Amino acid sequence: MRELKILAVVVFFTLLTYWGVEPYAHHEMHPTVEAPDYAFKGVDGLNGLDGNAKAGETLVQNNCVACHAIEKVGFAQSMDNASLAAAFQLTPPDLSNAGLLYNADYLAAFIKNPAKATKTEHKFQDGAVHPMPNYDWMQPQEIADMVAYLQSIAPKEVTNKEAFANACQRCHGIKYGDMLGGSMAAFTPDENIKAYMGKMPPDLSQYIRSRSESYLHEFVNDPQKHIDGTAMPRVGLTEAAEKQVITYMAEVGDSKKAERDELGPKFLIYFLVFAVFAWLWKAKIWRELH
Numbered sequence: 001m002r003e004l005k006i007l008a009v010v011v012f013f014t015l016l017t018y019w020g021v022e023p024y025a026h027h028e029m030h031p032t033v034e035a036p037d038y039a040f041k042g043v044d045g046l047n048g049l050d051g052n053a054k055a056g057e058t059l060v061q062n063n064c065v066a067c068h069a070i071e072k073v074g075f076a077q078s079m080d081n082a083s084l085a086a087a088f089q090l091t092p093p094d095l096s097n098a099g100l101l102y103n104a105d106y107l108a109a110f111i112k113n114p115a116k117a118t119k120t121e122h123k124f125q126d127g128a129v130h131p132m133p134n135y136d137w138m139q140p141q142e143i144a145d146m147v148a149y150l151q152s153i154a155p156k157e158v159t160n161k162e163a164f165a166n167a168c169q170r171c172h173g174i175k176y177g178d179m180l181g182g183s184m185a186a187f188t189p190d191e192n193i194k195a196y197m198g199k200m201p202p203d204l205s206q207y208i209r210s211r212s213e214s215y216l217h218e219f220v221n222d223p224q225k226h227i228d229g230t231a232m233p234r235v236g237l238t239e240a241a242e243k244q245v246i247t248y249m250a251e252v253g254d255s256k257k258a259e260r261d262e263l264g265p266k267f268l269i270y271f272l273v274f275a276v277f278a279w280l281w282k283a284k285i286w287r288e289l290h
C-alpha cells in the first residue's frame with residue numbers, strides 16, 4: 001500500500017511538471033495562429049481572368065527586364081548584384097522561375113501593388129516608395145497576360161536550393177549551405193539591405209532548429225501573423241515551392257534529421273523489449289524470495 005502511495009505522488013508530480021513544461025508553456029509561448037493560406041484568398045489577384053502568354057511576352061519585355069533578369073529567355077542580369085542593389089535598394093530576383101514558384105493570384109496582386117501584396121504598406125509612407133513600381137494602371141487583362149507568360153516560360157521543376165535562392169536569398173544568407181565558396185551569402189550587400197529593411201535579415205542556417213516547421217510555413221506565407229509590423233514581406237509561394245524552401249533549410253541546418261527520425265521508433269522498440277526482460281527478471285527474483 002505504501003509503495004502505491006509513493007507511486008501516486010511521483011506520478012502526480014511528474015504529470016504536473018510535464019504539463020507545465022509542454023502543453024501549457026508551449027501554448028503560452030506559441031499562441032496558435034491560422035494555418036497558411038495558399039489560395040491567397042484576400043488578394044486582388046487575377047479575379048478569374050485567363051491570360052494570353054504571347055501578349056504577355058511583349059508586356060514583360062517592355063516593363064520588367066529593365067530591373068529583372070530572365071536568364072531562361074536570354075535576358076541576362078544587366079549589372080552585378082552590388083550595382084543592382086545600389087540602383088534599386090536590393091537585388092531584384094531573376095524571373096525565370098517566378099511562374100512556378102509564386103501563386104498566380106499572388107503574382108498578379110504583387111505586380112499591381114507590391115507593397116500591398118506583401119503586406120508591407122506600413123513601411124512605405126511619408127514619401128518612401130517600394131523599389132518596384134505599381135502596375136495597377138495597366139488593364140487587368142494585361143496583368144493576367146504577364147502572369148500567363150511567366151508561367152509559360154517557367155521550368156516544370158526546380159531544385160530546393162534554387163527555390164530558396166529565388167525566393168529568399170536577395171535578403172537572407174544561409175551560409176552553412178556553402179561554407180567553402182560563400183555563394184550562399186545574401187545577394188544584396190549588407191549595407192543596402194539594412195538600409196532598405198531597417199534591420200539585417202538574419203542568416204537562415206539554423207532557423208529550422210530554432211523555429212518549428214509550422215512556424216516557418218506560417219511566417220513565410222504571412223509574417224505579420226507572428227511579428228506584427230515586421231519588415232519582412234509576405235512571400236506568396238505555392239504550397240509546393242514553400243515546402244521546397246523549408247526542406248532546403250532543413251538540409252542545410254539539420255542534415256541528420258532523417259537519420260534521427262528513423263532511429264526514434266527503433267529506440268522505442270528496444271526499450272519495450274528491454275522493459276519486458278526487466279519485468280521478467282524482477283518477477284523471477286521475487287518468486288525465489290517468497
Ligand code: HEC
Binds near residue numbers: 090110131132234236
Ligand atoms: C524598377 C525596377 C523594377 C521593375 C521595373 C520591376 N521590378 Fe519586380 N522587383 C523589383 C525589386 C527591387 C524587387 C524585390 C523587392 C523586395 O523584395 O522587396 C522585385 C520583386 C519582384 C518579384 C518577387 C515577388 C516576391 O514576392 O518575392 C516578382 C515576381 C517581380 N518583381 C515581378 C516583376 C514583373 C512581372 C515586372 C514587370 C511588370 C517587374 N517585376 C518590374 C524591381 C523591379
Ligand code: HEC
Binds near residue numbers: 227233
Ligand atoms: C525583402 C527581404 C526579405 C525576403 C525576400 C525574405 N525575408 Fe525573411 N526576413 C526579412 C527581414 C527584414 C527579417 C527580420 C524581421 C524582423 O525581425 O522583424 C526577416 C526574418 C525572417 C525570419 C525570422 C523570423 C523570426 O521569427 O525571427 C525567417 C525564418 C525568415 N525571414 C525566412 C524567410 C524565408 C524562408 C524567405 C524566403 C521564402 C524570406 N524570409 C524572404 C526580409 C526578407
